[in-house]
Amino acid sequence: MTREQLFEQILKKKSYLCVGLDTDPKKLPQHLLDTEDPVFEFNRQIIEATADLCVAYKPNIAFYEAQGPAGWVSLEKTLQVIPGDIFTIADAKRGDIGNTAELYARAFFETLNFDSVTVAPYMGADSVKPFLQPDKWVILLALTSNTGSQDFQMLRLEDGNEEYLFEQVLRTSADWGPADQMMYVVGATQADYVQRVRDIVPNHFLLVPGVGAQGGSLEDISRIGMNKQCGLLVNSSRGIIYASSGPDFAEKAREAALAMQREMEQYLDQYLG
Numbered sequence: 001m002t003r004e005q006l007f008e009q010i011l012k013k014k015s016y017l018c019v020g021l022d023t024d025p026k027k028l029p030q031h032l033l034d035t036e037d038p039v040f041e042f043n044r045q046i047i048e049a050t051a052d053l054c055v056a057y058k059p060n061i062a063f064y065e066a067q068g069p070a071g072w073v074s075l076e077k078t079l080q081v082i083p084g085d086i087f088t089i090a091d092a093k094r095g096d097i098g099n100t101a102e103l104y105a106r107a108f109f110e111t112l113n114f115d116s117v118t119v120a121p122y123m124g125a126d127s128v129k130p131f132l133q134p135d136k137w138v139i140l141l142a143l144t145s146n147t148g149s150q151d152f153q154m155l156r157l158e159d160g161n162e163e164y165l166f167e168q169v170l171r172t173s174a175d176w177g178p179a180d181q182m183m184y185v186v187g188a189t190q191a192d193y194v195q196r197v198r199d200i201v202p203n204h205f206l207l208v209p210g211v212g213a214q215g216g217s218l219e220d221i222s223r224i225g226m227n228k229q230c231g232l233l234v235n236s237s238r239g240i241i242y243a244s245s246g247p248d249f250a251e252k253a254r255e256a257a258l259a260m261q262r263e264m265e266q267y268l269d270q271y272l273g
């Protein structure tokens with residue numbers, strides 16, 4: 001999917017919501033457990049209930065890998081029921097030497113036909129370049145939402161500018177490819193630093209996890225992070241897909257997604273540059 005197509009969807013749906021399909025077999029509603037593929041059935045109903053409210057789905061690959069071969073089957077079937085105009089993100093956090101990275105890119109872009117994949121930039125340019133493909137996106141971890149982001153990302157560099165390491169990561173990696181093939185992960189819990197991110201990458205899309213269960217503010221991230229093409233995909237996983245654990249799970253997921261979409265509609269009116 002191109003940047004223009006993504007922006008078109010954002011304007012059409014008045015939403016920059018990404019629904020995280022972090023489907024944990026242990027958290028599935030009881031009544032789905034005797035279906036042929038409970039994980040797929042759960043995802044199918046979540047997608048049916050939320051597809052008109054979101055512009056992206058982000059299965060976190062760990063939830064599928066942990067199930068062995070059956071998990072990959074559930075993931076493949078899930079991708080087949082996601083409407084073609086919705087952006088798909090393989091949250092896989094890969095990163096390896098060039099020839100291995102090529103195989104990761106093939107796995108997610110060709111075999112599974114995802115639009116994008118998350119990658120850790122720690123191994124540098126050659127580990128990222130194989131993901132720079134036409135109409136596909138690489139989403140680099142920049143400033144993550146967890147407390148461990150302090151350990152490395154927030155280290156001050158002794159380079160005279162006293163920049164944080166995450167700023168150097170943004171500055172260097174922004175030259176690896178065009179802004180219409182690269183996004184950055186920036187946690188919603190990091191609102192205090194989002195202006196610093198925007199000072200370095202004003203035009204890139206940011207994938208923003210960490211609202212809802214992790215406590216990040218949708219308002220703050222929208223006010224500080226939005227650019228002329230919105231430039232934000234805000235993810236919520238548990239807050240939407242586990243809004244209820246009962247037979248009404250899909251209905252409650254829709255209500256949670258609708259609440260976020262309505263808030264996003266306001267921010268698009270207010271902050272779209």
Ligand SMILES: O=c1ccn([C@@H]2O[C@H](COP(=O)(O)O)[C@@H](O)[C@H]2O)c(=O)[nH]1
Nearest residue numbers: 060144145146187209213214236237238
């Ligand atoms: O910095 C990061 C990078 C990735 N994630 C992932 O996003 C979702 C968040 O789920 P919630 O249930 O909405 O908290 C999950 O897949 C994480 O692995 C992140 O949280 N922070």
